[in-house]
Amino acid sequence: MPFEKHLQRHPDPFYPSMLFTKTQRGETTGVLIETFIRKQLRLKAHTVIRVEETEEALIVHIDRLQKRLLRCGVCRRRCREVHSVRKEREWRDLSMRKLSLRLRYRPRRVCCPRCGVRVEDFPWAEAWARVTTALANVVAALARELSWQGVARHYGLNWKSVATIVKRAVAYGLRHRARPPVHVIGIDEVSRRKGQVYLTVVYDLERRVLLWVGEDRTEVAVKKFFTEEMGRRRCRTLQVVCMDMWAPYANLVRQHAPQAQLLFDRFHIVKHLNEAVDTVRRELWRQLTSKDRVNVKGTRWLLLKNPWNLSDHQNERLSTLVRWNTPLVRAWYLKEAFQLFWAYQQPKRAREHLQKWMNSAMRSKLEPFKKFVRMLRSHLDGILSWTKTRVSNGAVEGMNNKIKSISHRSFGFRKAQTFIAAIYHCCARLPLPNER
Numbered sequence: 186m187p188f189e190k191h192l193q194r195h196p197d198p199f200y201p202s203m204l205f206t207k208t209q210r211g212e213t214t215g216v217l218i219e220t221f222i223r224k225q226l227r228l229k230a231h232t233v234i235r236v237e238e239t240e241e242a243l244i245v246h247i248d249r250l251q252k253r254l255l256r257c258g259v260c261r262r263r264c265r266e267v268h269s270v271r272k273e274r275e276w277r278d279l280s281m282r283k284l285s286l287r288l289r290y291r292p293r294r295v296c297c298p299r300c301g302v303r304v305e306d307f308p309w310a311e312a313w314a315r316v317t318t319a320l321a322n323v324v325a326a327l328a329r330e331l332s333w334q335g336v337a338r339h340y341g342l343n344w345k346s347v348a349t350i351v352k353r354a355v356a357y358g359l360r361h362r363a364r365p366p367v368h369v370i371g372i373d374e375v376s377r378r379k380g381q382v383y384l385t386v387v388y389d390l391e392r393r394v395l396l397w398v399g400e401d402r403t404e405v406a407v408k409k410f411f412t413e414e415m416g417r418r419r420c421r422t423l424q425v426v427c428m429d430m431w432a433p434y435a436n437l438v439r440q441h442a443p444q445a446q447l448l449f450d451r452f453h454i455v456k457h458l459n460e461a462v463d464t465v466r467r468e469l470w471r472q473l474t475s476k477d478r479v480n481v482k483g484t485r486w487l488l489l490k491n492p493w494n495l496s497d498h499q500n501e502r503l504s505t506l507v508r509w510n511t512p513l514v515r516a517w518y519l520k521e522a523f524q525l526f527w528a529y530q531q532p533k534r535a536r537e538h539l540q541k542w543m544n545s546a547m548r549s550k551l552e553p554f555k556k557f558v559r560m561l562r563s564h565l566d567g568i569l570s571w572t573k574t575r576v577s578n579g580a581v582e583g584m585n586n587k588i589k590s591i592s593h594r595s596f597g598f599r600k601a602q603t604f605i606a607a608i609y610h611c612c613a614r615l616p617l618p619n620e621r
């Protein structure tokens with residue numbers, strides 16, 4: 186009995202809305218959870234009037250402090266007059282242990298001297314957002330690492346909310362990102378939906394960061410990069426533009442950045458070269474009888490591999506093949522001889538090597554190689570500039586792979602714009618909105 190009496194006389198009046206913290210002198214003092222949340226949200230013109238606890242959430246009721254001026258939601262200027270009070274809105278915040286935190290408040294409309302009657306500025310959230318900036322930022326940060334489905338599951342949101350948060354973060358990041366002068370860029374393309382839809386991506390090869398993504402891979406599409414993203418003034422600092430020989434944007438570069446050196450990407454050139462070898466192999470295959478085919482089968486990788494990477498067994502197979510089949514031998518030697526080009530330091534020597542190589546390739550009687558040479562001849566300047574610049578899109582190979590993995594891990598990117606937002610979010614190093 187005395188024990189119960191004790192409880193009645195000293196019921197903990199603040200529980201559960203009381204937290205205990207130690208002051209600097211080591212005394213224990215109670216902090217009202219209202220105060221704690223007000224401080225966490227850094228409220229100045231608003232205050233927490235009540236915290237309500239339900240089964241699954243803590244509901245934080247917020248009201249304005251009468252004497253403090255509210256700010257305009259558009260220009261953030263302080264406004265003297267409140268026009269009206271709107272109906273209550275709710276924002277999701279980071280959860281507290283297992284309880285999700287929800288802020289509730291009736292927004293005011295203020296009379297801004299500049300903008301007229303507008304909804305006030307909320308220090309805890311961006312205008313129109315249904316989650317607080319704190320929650321939006323952790324969701325956005327995690328969405329850089331995980332699939333959007335995974336993030337949604339983690340925070341008890343749905344996919345659409347995560348998509349909205351990421352798109353808003355990207356829009357903010359693009360408005361507020363640093364734009365230092367760009368000197369070396371690489372233009373490349375990525376495919377979506379197994380090569381049916383293409384996007385063009387532009388990288389800053391010095392900083393290894395994504396600059397721009399656009400739908401499609403045509404000249405018209407890429408023009409937007411030069412006119413909208415870069416503008417005339419920023420185009421002037423461009424020194425090297427690295428791209429594929431086949432790409433239709435060489436004219437754009439000459440037009441918008443005439444001082445820049447065109448450079449045809451090493452990795453793309455090697456890819457075209459390997460394709461020539463492969464075409465020779467396939468043509469040969471078609472002419473062979475089924476008995477001969479056994480010997481040629483599985484030699485594709487043997488021919489494309491660097492010779493020092495071959496095992497003894499592979500070496501042996503390669504030499505049988507070589508003794509046995511001349512067109513393939515010529516193709517293989519041509520491929521190996523071409524690769525020496527990349528090592529030259531002096532432009533003059535490099536040019537001589539390339540000229541000699543092209544002459545022998547033209548005499549090889551291999552149609553795919555002749556085609557390759559014709560392609561080289563019409564792009565010679567942009568190929569020879571490798572010796573001076575020594576850059577290639579290989580520097581951002583990792584980023585291209587990242588984009589591939591983004592497209593694989595998400596089923597929801599039916600719209601190109603959503604996919605583009607996801608690419609910017611992962612590769613462009615955009616800043617996230619600040620918590621005020």
Ligand SMILES: [Zn+2]
Binds near residue numbers: 257262299301
């Ligand atoms: Zn205003």
